[in-house]
Amino acid sequence: MDLRQMSYFVAMYEEASVTRAAERLNIVQPAVSVQLARLEESIGQKLFYRTPKGMVPTHAGDDAYRRFQPILREVEQARRALTIGGDTVKGHVSLGAVSSVANNALSETLRIFHGRYPEVTLRATGGYTTDLIEMLRTAQLDLVIVNTPSRGGRGFDTLPIINEDLALICDIAHPPLPATLHPREAAERDLVIPSQRHGLRLIIDAAFSAHDATLAPRFEFDELKTIEEFLPDSGFATILPPIAVHRALRTGRLRMHPIVPSVPRRLVCLSNTARPLSRAAELFVEELRERMIEVSSDLTKAIGATP
Template sequence: MEFRQLKYFLAVYEEGSLTSAARRLNVVQPALSQQISKLEEEIGRPLFSRTPKGMLPTREGEEAYTRFSGIIRDLETASQALSGDQQQIRGTVSIGVVASVANKALGETLQKFVLKYPEVRVKATGGYTTDLQEMLRTSRLDLIVVNAPPHLRDPRMVDIVTEDLCLITSSDTGMEFDGPVSLQRINELKLVIPSQRHGLRLIMDRAAAEQNIALAPRMEFDELKLIEDFVRATDYFTILPPIAVFRALRQGHLKAYPITPDIPRRLVYVSNPARPLSAAAEALIAEIREDMIEYSFDVERQLRDENGLSEV
């Protein structure tokens, strides 16, 4: 089993076709196909099903990817570090992010990142915190950006930003509030929020339970973009972290009100302690962290200005 074969296998798995993988690796397709066949012969089982729609991984292929992906990325990281080639950051970064980051903020960050680091390939996956944690544990991801309880301290977690959830509504709804809004009052509104399988909903329910309140939304959508579009087009309200809808807030399509008492959402990134981050991964998370802080600051300032709040 050769390093080249494993590298080729990962490319075919991630691209889903021999043509795209060959283009990515800058090799001819017959040579790539030959190496995949040799790897399958050595393992003794097919790793892909060849179909008209592409290369679909078999169950053994899924398991092989889980086992090999972390090893290959570690070898690439070690090779770059030992070669002393630190001027040109390159490589592949697999990152998982919760929906409240992936919704809008991550897209803008990645647009800037690819211009700054053209030799870095990014594979971004959205999902729920528990799913992303499992993918990190099995080395399918290099790092994850997830929600964490405000008081939980874990050496694997590095804080990115902490922001308070807000009451969000359309700017055209006609209803306004003087100052922060209580959860009791919010619970009387036409509310659309994520379901209880969503990490943000757990934060909301925990805060409501502390005040002996059971949230009673009329609608539950787990897709945050769907919630944003629904609120913009109706007289419904939602509870979300401002970063999740920062662009619509900045453009004036949505309006945010602070909630009392505060409901903090803590955003952290986590990596596998057994596998050091590559230079490419460190560069990416640095960009994400910087942008999240900037977005949070901008929205907080806008929130203060629109609601006449003094700066603390």
């Protein structure tokens, strides 16, 4: 066996499909099948059952995955360490982020990061959680900052970024509301919230459903900036993580009302287990994490826990 066969096997194991494995590896399907057959021949065991629903690993396949994955990780880490050389942090980082990050903390983090590591180039892409995870899976991105997915899938490393409770947010001139609202009370407001394609909406729907609160939004906008600009003088409210509109909250253009029981949103960084993050990428993730925690803390101090 060789490293190529191992990498093809790991892709097949994680994707459970010859087609998706070939797409991920950017090769033709027969090449994947040939290398897998050679690997099975060399170890004398079947690694997958071929079923109508895809490739299902055998016990030997599960064992091979546990053994091959650390080897491929170490090889990739060694390659990157030898490529970088010296103490200067260099390289390119391709990242994706959901709009609640891309609209705010991301731009500030990019400025700070560039000042500290000027020889690192970055490409940032905004999008929905499911779309970004697919781009990560197919190696279009090195890492993604997303809401905790319901199904991340095999082959992803997860690093927590920040936990934040969603709140009902409205214009400063909105009619008076209780300091805190139960999900059922929040659901009764005239709401503008993201559509069900948006990761935040899935979190909202699940939490409100658990409290027998039925959401019937009057408007659905997926761009959080559009929601923020719509709220003034509209009489509407929204349900968002406060950090997504932290500037408007700090300047007093908008106000927030915590929802109790809380509706938590967990933001995480996902990376591909088979492609360890470079030093530059690790430093960027840490910078973003620190910045988001700082912004959240400053916001709480500025407006209080129950404005």
